[in-house]
Amino acid sequence: MVARVIPVDDFDLVIFGGTGDLARRKILPGLYRRFWSEQMPPAARIIGAARTDQDSDAWRAFVREAIEEFVSPAKRVPETVEAFLDCLSYVPIDAMGTDGWADLRALMRPEAVQAFYFSVAPSLFGPIAERLKDNAIARDDARIVVEKPFGRDLETAKALNATLATHFDEAQIYRIDHYLGKETVQNLMAVRFANMLFEPLWNAQYIDHVQITVAETVGVGGRGSYYDKSGAMRDMVQNHLMQLLCLTAMEPPAHFEPNAVRDEKLKVIRALDPVEPGDIVRGQYQAGADGASYLDDVEDSASRTESFVAMKLHISNWRWNGTPFYLRTGKRMKSRMSEIVIQFKEPPHNIFTEAVSPRCNILTIRLQPDEGIDLRMTIKEPGPGGMRLVEVPMDMTFAEALGPEVADIPDAYERLIMDVIRGNQTLFMRGDEVEAAWGWTDPIIAGWTRSEHVPLPYEPGTAGPEDALILLYRDGRRWREISA
Ligand code: BG6
Numbered sequence: 001m002v003a004r005v006i007p008v009d010d011f012d013l014v015i016f017g018g019t020g021d022l023a024r025r026k027i028l029p030g031l032y033r034r035f036w037s038e039q040m041p042p043a044a045r046i047i048g049a050a051r052t053d054q055d056s057d058a059w060r061a062f063v064r065e066a067i068e069e070f071v072s073p074a075k076r077v078p079e080t081v082e083a084f085l086d087c088l089s090y091v092p093i094d095a096m097g098t099d100g101w102a103d104l105r106a107l108m109r110p111e112a113v114q115a116f117y118f119s120v121a122p123s124l125f126g127p128i129a130e131r132l133k134d135n136a137i138a139r140d141d142a143r144i145v146v147e148k149p150f151g152r153d154l155e156t157a158k159a160l161n162a163t164l165a166t167h168f169d170e171a172q173i174y175r176i177d178h179y180l181g182k183e184t185v186q187n188l189m190a191v192r193f194a195n196m197l198f199e200p201l202w203n204a205q206y207i208d209h210v211q212i213t214v215a216e217t218v219g220v221g222g223r224g225s226y227y228d229k230s231g232a233m234r235d236m237v238q239n240h241l242m243q244l245l246c247l248t249a250m251e252p253p254a255h256f257e258p259n260a261v262r263d264e265k266l267k268v269i270r271a272l273d274p275v276e277p278g279d280i281v282r283g284q285y286q287a288g289a290d291g292a293s294y295l296d297d298v299e300d301s302a303s304r305t306e307s308f309v310a311m312k313l314h315i316s317n318w319r320w321n322g323t324p325f326y327l328r329t330g331k332r333m334k335s336r337m338s339e340i341v342i343q344f345k346e347p348p349h350n351i352f353t354e355a356v357s358p359r360c361n362i363l364t365i366r367l368q369p370d371e372g373i374d375l376r377m378t379i380k381e382p383g384p385g386g387m388r389l390v391e392v393p394m395d396m397t398f399a400e401a402l403g404p405e406v407a408d409i410p411d412a413y414e415r416l417i418m419d420v421i422r423g424n425q426t427l428f429m430r431g432d433e434v435e436a437a438w439g440w441t442d443p444i445i446a447g448w449t450r451s452e453h454v455p456l457p458y459e460p461g462t463a464g465p466e467d468a469l470i471l472l473y474r475d476g477r478r479w480r481e482i483s484a
Helices: 021-036 056-070 078-085 101-107 122-134 154-167 183-193 231-249 258-271 398-402 412-422 431-451 466-473
Strands: 011-016 045-050 088-092 113-118 143-146 173-175 207-215 280-285 308-313 325-330 337-344 362-368 372-380 389-397 456-458
Touching (some): 011 021, 011 412, 021 045, 021 056, 021 078, 021 412, 045 101, 056 078, 113 412, 122 143, 122 154, 143 154, 154 431, 183 231, 207 231, 231 258, 231 308, 231 325, 231 337, 231 431, 258 431, 280 466, 308 466
Parallel strands (some): 011 045, 113 143
Antiparallel strands (some): 280 308, 308 325, 362 372, 372 389
8 A cells, every 4th residue: 555645735935943842853855845745835835934044055054964864864865855955044133022924935936835843932922923924924824833942831821822812813823732742643534523433332331441551761961951941741641641641532523624623522532520639649759770760850950840740630521431531641751652552341240260261352542652543342252162262452553554665754843743734733733722721730730749759769660660650440440561
């Protein structure tokens, strides 16, 4: 099977923060890959805008290096790289002042789709939005893309939303959560809503519990100053894990259309119960054989910020009453592994003997590594010797099921940027969703601050603090092994 690529319309994409780390690692290599796959039209323009005083050639050299570092050799065809670099220009710009804006206006074309990527600190969102309007650069159909962190609590998120709303309509604002651009995350919707098999069972009557794990092996070294002010709750749970939870738990939307999907996600966040303090475990990694401790990685040697969090959640609605959702995420864990696990209940009556009781069906949606879907079923063990039951996987690793070309899956960022150009907001967060997520997160963080809560230490290369295991043991359940 060959992957189908549908070219997008001609566009002008301005990247504010065009010399930054995200641009270098994700945005620019991603755009190159879309160019290589012929999805990006050769006439499209990418304009870097940042404080650095340099010309377009200097920025092209920076982009060339980024491509060399972050694009696989098979896709780094010299003529294609040169053709891509020809689409690039650069404008030195003062986000807080007046310099550079006239130059930027001169580069914009009247007919092409207009997109402005704010890959900058949130404090610059307002000044940039204002200047785009005051200098008559952004048209009424322009799209703006904003990066996380979208605020650090409900109050700051509301203020950011209000600032952006002064200059742009909600339909023009694309708030990125790159987890929504991951292939398997979208597949979750396909599995649920394009098959008859699962949806009738997708409720508290048949599902025992749900586990969502996002485990990373990296620490916070290099990003310590940002991370120490955030912690796992703000950095991962409020956004990425919350989005995974929403897509798993939401009601079927009437259409696969931005507001229909986002309305359903919002209802899930609003139905979340406040979390009991005893249902959350916070951790902080210690030093290990191959790396520094969390406290060595950040400036504040007495920091109480968590690098791990595990929790048990309840969704108060008809579908989920009685089915707990367990979430966990952490740095410096055993393996890099992200998955959503749906554990079904046992059959109501065992017709077999005790010794051969059927196991629970488990549906696993693997985000990384080896994106795919796996369903565990109980069957008879082949051969003579009476009825013996055995658990077997029905494994749909995409690379195996669909072939390497289709499974050469675009990075989340490149997919989402193409959605911006297409004008499709389905995989972006709406302002009210972000606010609702902060509204749920804030009291938890405030509780920790009030009680001066100290995270539990955990060994790097493990599944986090022991108490996270106990969170499930005490309910008679077990986390899935964290394995690559
Ligand atoms: C980012 C967080 O949003 O997501 C990082 O700020 C985290 O701390 C990263 O490492 C994880 O993304 P991925 O795609 O590597 O799972």
